[in-house]
Amino acid sequence: MLDNLLILTAVPVLNVQLLLDGLFIGAIFALAAYGLALVWGVMNVKNLAQGDFVMMGGYIAFVMSKMGIHPIFGLPVAIVLMFAFGWIVYRLIISRVIGRDMFTSLLATFGLAILLQQVLNLIFGPEVQTAESGFEIRSILGGMVTVADIKFISFLLTAVLAAIVVTFMKFSRMGQAIRATAQDARAAKVMGIDTDRVYAFTYALNAAICGAAGVLIAMIWVLQPFFGLAYSIRCFVIVTAAGLGNLPGVIMAGLGLGAFEQFGGFILGAEFQQAIVVGMLVLVLLIRQFQQGRQRQAVV
Amino acid sequence: MFKLFKSTALLLSSTAVLVLGLAGPAQAKVEGDTIILGSAISFTGKYSTNGIHASNGYNLAVKRINESGGIRVGGKSYKFKVKYYDDESTPARGAQLAERLIKQDGIKYMLGPYSSGLTKAVAPVTAKYKVPMVEAEGASRSLFTQGNKYIFAVLSTSEQYLASAIALAAEIAKKNGKKPQDVRVAMAFENDPFSLDVRAGVVDDVSKYGMKIVIDDKLPRDLADMSATLTKVKALKPDLLVVSGHSKGAATAARQIKEMQIDTPMIAMTHCEAAKIITKFGAATNGFLCPTQWAETLSYKDSLFGSAADFDRLFKATYDGYKNVPYQAAQAAAAVMVWKDAFERANSFDTEKVREALTKTDMRTFYGNIRFSDAGNNIAKPMVLRQIQDGTLNVVAPSNWASHKVEHPRMVNY
Structure with a gap:
């Protein structure tokens, strides 16, 4: 561990590599986590199938690249398909567990996650898949730091998508309805908001966001039907750290987690890269507990 | 009376069927x-x-x-x-x-x-x-x-999978006028029984030749990223990089080796074929050494x-x-x-x-x-090492089965 720290101080340029890799991937984590924050905040549903939605999006990009279409065009396709899929899942499953206690929704989405993994496994097989962007790879700072263009492009795309979602939530009627429902579902209903439709839309929007994140993941990391869980855990860590309805917090936590994973993996060894994520979750929960002990917060 | 006879017969015959049925599987x-x-x-x-x-x-x-x-x-x-x-x-x-x-x-x-x-x-x-x-x-x-x-x-058995790569590295070092002890090895193995066995075989051979292990990372089961490990490889410039983590390890490694333009002269990994790295990552995989149980x-x-x-x-x-x-x-x-x-x-x-x-x-x-040895494993068949040369896998070791010469350092232009 000390050796690795020494490497970082001896070759400080490596910090840039780790930081860039962390931020680029962290942005995608943040995107998927924002979807979770939305569903959690608005519907009080803890969606354990979050990571599997991400994988589904990834497989859409994979299929497109198999068909000879550049996987980046998978982005709009995944958004549309996953939105529709999210809507159907809401109608079939989520609408039945909403408003029930926490464990019902946890069980239902956990079951959904297993189902999706197995279906993906049946269709695509258990082998690892990737979608190749074929974009340039640049080396900077004397070849010690390499940046794949696709990572940079996905970083930009993530920012654009986040901006669109935020604008939508702020200014559109549906966005306002979603925020109203999040504040007080009963009052929103009294005011004439069709909360059922709002819920369906929110869940579908979340699936679409995850799908977009998956397309980017397919071009940067690898896909496997059972890899969704790692993303679900990351989303939970980010949302727990940032709190619900706190978009800047989600972005910061996402980027931070990405960078933290990279530095942790470098210093402590790759075997700790994911342990760090879970360790962070414990730490965040402890801090929250401590904060809550000091000042009682109203639960919205 | 007839009725009783009939029911006894029925009972007997059904017992016989049952006995036969039970006896059946034994044969x-x-x-x-x-x-x-x-x-x-x-x-x-x-x-x-x-x-x-x-x-x-x-x-x-x-x-x-x-x-x-x-x-x-x-x-x-x-x-x-x-x-x-x-x-x-x-x-x-x-x-x-x-x-x-x-x-x-x-x-x-x-x-x-x-x-x-x-x-x-x-x-x-x-x-x-x-x-x-x-x-x-x-x-x-x-x-x-x-x-x-x-x-x-x-x-x-799995400890033989990459051991041949270590022997090959020692051979090459000698040929180039270096000592096997000067060879520096970077290792990245998944944390699962199979890959850890492969690792044990590598570690045995590394210590046999007195080589030095400079990186020893264990990859988690569902890790889709090993860029932190490869950043270390970049800094430490080992002579040999060995990777094993089933198909996902091979795919992740090949993709990120390409992306980070890793120029280690010798790279050996398991599951090259299963992960289809040649078709997916093309020329960047040139020179990878891939062990296989068998080749046609x-x-x-x-x-x-x-x-x-x-x-x-x-x-x-x-x-x-x-x-x-x-x-x-x-x-x-x-x-x-x-x-x-x-x-x-x-x-x-x-x-x-x-x-x-x-x-x-x-x-x-x-x-x-x-x-078979007394323990039951096959001791008569060596593991074969193939190298990716211009997009095809050619047998390069052990030398009595080799169809091609090993390319060292691996020829790759990023």
Whole structure:
């Protein structure tokens, strides 16, 4: 561990590599986590199938690249398909567990996650898949730091998508309805908001966001039907750290987690890269507990 | 009176049926002229791809043996048949089904499942019932350290997978006027039984040559990113990078080696083929060394299938959709050949006699030579090392099977 720290101080340029890799991937984590924050905040549903939605999006990009279409065009396709899929899942499953206690929704989405993994496994097989962007790879700072263009492009795309979602939530009627429902579902209903439709839309929007994140993941990391869980855990860590309805917090936590994973993996060894994520979750929960002990917060 | 007679007859006959029914399975090992082998293997779940490759190998060998005269035991000719169950890629299910094959179906001769994990679950069950198992897909060396007398494996064990790369690195160092002790090795292994076995073999050989390990990272099971490890490789510039983590490890490594333009002169990894890295990552994979149990270009031969190339052709002609024949299928076929050979030498169906015969196996097959150690692993077949050269895999080590010279340092332009 000390050796690795020494490497970082001896070759400080490596910090840039780790930081860039962390931020680029962290942005995608943040995107998927924002979807979770939305569903959690608005519907009080803890969606354990979050990571599997991400994988589904990834497989859409994979299929497109198999068909000879550049996987980046998978982005709009995944958004549309996953939105529709999210809507159907809401109608079939989520609408039945909403408003029930926490464990019902946890069980239902956990079951959904297993189902999706197995279906993906049946269709695509258990082998690892990737979608190749074929974009340039640049080396900077004397070849010690390499940046794949696709990572940079996905970083930009993530920012654009986040901006669109935020604008939508702020200014559109549906966005306002979603925020109203999040504040007080009963009052929103009294005011004439069709909360059922709002819920369906929110869940579908979340699936679409995850799908977009998956397309980017397919071009940067690898896909496997059972890899969704790692993303679900990351989303939970980010949302727990940032709190619900706190978009800047989600972005910061996402980027931070990405960078933290990279530095942790470098210093402590790759075997700790994911342990760090879970360790962070414990730490965040402890801090929250401590904060809550000091000042009682109203639960919205 | 007549009524009583009738009901007694009914009772007797139904008892007879019941007794026969119960007695039935005990004879099920050989039904008429058919010897029934049993296997619980993965048709669904995460090992399904390779499970199906393996079962195709079993089936092809069974078909070929049956067509070419069958198995001669006691002057009579018998045929093979395999009874399969789907273990759903889960060890608990595998063990359960092995028990069912033995206890309910009366199977006395087993073929192995796919993967070391499943084999590890099934082996204690077959040992408990003293049923010999010839397996072709479990390479973990821990399978052969339990004192299990009923397991026989045709493949090379996992600690041999990348050990040949270390030997090759030492050879190259000597050729270049350096000492093997100067070779610096970076290792990245997944934290699972198979990869850790591979690692143990590498570590043994590294210390044998007195080489220095500069990176020793263990990758988590569902890690899709090893850029932190590769950043270290960039900083420390080792002479050899070894990676093992099933297909996902190979795919992740190949993608990120390309992305980070890693220029280590020698890179060795397992599962190159399964991860299809050549088609996916193209020229960036040039020079990777990939171990394999078997290759169709090897000069092994037998009387049943002919040469390795003949097996390759027959397999492709029999099953659609194979561009390359996976070694998983080849070794599965070899396992069935081992059974035939053992039955014929034992000249009996007694499991103990057949087990005795198995221990004395000494065969030359299209898959390689087969001779079992006391622990049950095959000690007659070396692991083959192939190198990706201009997009094709060429055998470069061990030297008596090599068709091409090793390229060192690997020629790659990013």
